[in-house]
Amino acid sequence: MNHAIAHMDLDTFFVSCVRRDNSQLHGIPLIIGGGDRGVVASCSYEARYFGVRSAMPIRMALKLCPDAKVVKGDYDMFSKLSHEVTEIIQQRVPVMEKASIDEFYLDLSGMDKFFGCYQWTREIAEEVTKETGLPISFALSVNKTVSKIGTGESKPHGRLEIKETQIKPFLNPLSIRKIPMVGETTFQLLSRIGIRTIKTLSEMPVLTLQQMIGKNGTELWKKANGIDETPVIPYSERKSISKEHTFSDDTMDIFAMRSLISGMAEQLAYQLRKEKWLTSTVVIKIRYANFDTETKQQKVAYTAADHTLTKTALGLFDKIYTRRMRLRLVGLRFTGLVHGSHQMNLFEDTEELMNLYQTMDRIKNRFGSEAVGRAAGFHYPAKISESPQKA
Incomplete structure (x- = not known):
């Protein structure tokens, strides 16, 4: 049976939640955080254009984007809306994993016999937006890694399907930063020896990667080649x-x-x-x-x-x-x-x-x-x- 794994990610979730109830905040640079000495919890695409990013000190963010409006986050509201989205998705799919407050994996393997997996995923995304007013992007592929990278490339309002024959052409030109497990330290290490694209990384000998970055070398090589056997873990909330x-x-x-x-x-x-x-x-x-x-x-x-x-x-x-x-x-x-x-x-x-x-x-x-x-x-x-x- 061919695997069909969808990754769904609510677009700028905190920002979308705040804008949902205040139309005056649409279209302007928006920062979600708390106080001049706090950090950016989330920011709108308008603010990102000026270089603002999550976890950046708000003072620095306002220097980059002086016209941005800072709004204090309401985590009770965020939690409530995340729960609503979770229920909508969970009712429609056989197996769902909630990876974070705004991120989900769906295992739709075998459902293509009854209904096209892409069409099924698209209708779920449309239902989420219709019922909650929150925009959501998704990508559908054969495993979690490729679908997650696909969602990142398709945002905002993304709808993307990456079939098995398209995986290498899709991944190859992308920066190694796009691989979920590549942090700043690993990027700098690989970049110093000229490994900056996923294609170059995928062609590296596995043993060389193991010597450079340790036990994660094999896993990194697999992800660069579009290989990921990680299962979608059924969602159950810890109390x-x-x-x-x-x-x-x-x-x-x-x-x-x-x-x-x-x-x-x-x-x-x-x-x-x-x-x-x-x-x-x-x-x-x-x-x-x-x-x-x-x-x-x-x-x-x-x-x-x-x-x-x-x-x-x-x-x-x-x-x-x-x-x-x-x-x-x-x-x-x-x-x-x-x-x-x-x-x-x-x-x-x-x-x-x-x-x-x-x-x-x-x-x-x-x-x-x-x-x-x-x-x-x-x-x-x-x-x-x-x-x-x-x-």
Whole structure:
């Protein structure tokens, strides 16, 4: 059976959401972000013309495009509209993977027997726009890599089909930057030896690529040749992530418990960012020595930031721990999760904070989650009997 994989991507999703309810914002350079010291979460094509891009400091963006209008992002609205789009697509296809808040993969393999896969995908895209007012692009091909690259090349309002015989002619002239796994470091490394197009990369010996960039060399070569066996993973929304710690001896040590919670919050926040989640609800759980258990929760603006989540968690702990009685267990849970990227959605954060989180995450990715952290969480036990929970 021939594979038919479609990639669908909502065009400038945050911008489109804001414009949907305000026609005066159409046709003008628009930046979604927060405050003069914040970063660009998204920007319109009119702003991109001047060199504005996501994750750029807003101060720099306004120097490039002084006439741009800055609008604060409303993540509750973005989440709601993303859920509406997800439901529309999910009802129409056998297998759907939600790759991010505005990006979807559809496995339509075998459906060409009943209905042309391209026509089916086009009608889904038209229904999304009709029902939500949001523009969406798509590309249809034989695997996820080619269809994703195709969507990027067809935007905005793209409708593209890349048949198996067209894959090499389509990919060959494109920059290696178009391959999803090629970041700035890999691009610079390959560019220095003259590898700038996908065609040149596809003709490189696999062993040479492995020596240059390590274990990812083979995967990169496959993608350059239009090969990708990665399956479309059926969508199921994760509900929460959590950690619990049961003390070996019941305790009333407030300092130790607050330090423990700070450490939990930092580790869970790093996990959110690593897996590209944002949370909207913080829940603290305590269990007294007599086994009485209490929980308290608080809503927050969607975030994956340590400082916000730690402050909220500690505030909840101070409110819930009211008895002068020893505790046997403390737990922390982040729930109300949605897909989202830390650097794109912290509308209130400054450029300095963004740089701090990105630097800390790079260190943790390389040396482990406990390689660096805040002093407040230093007393967080590294080797304790925790119960990480996923729902």
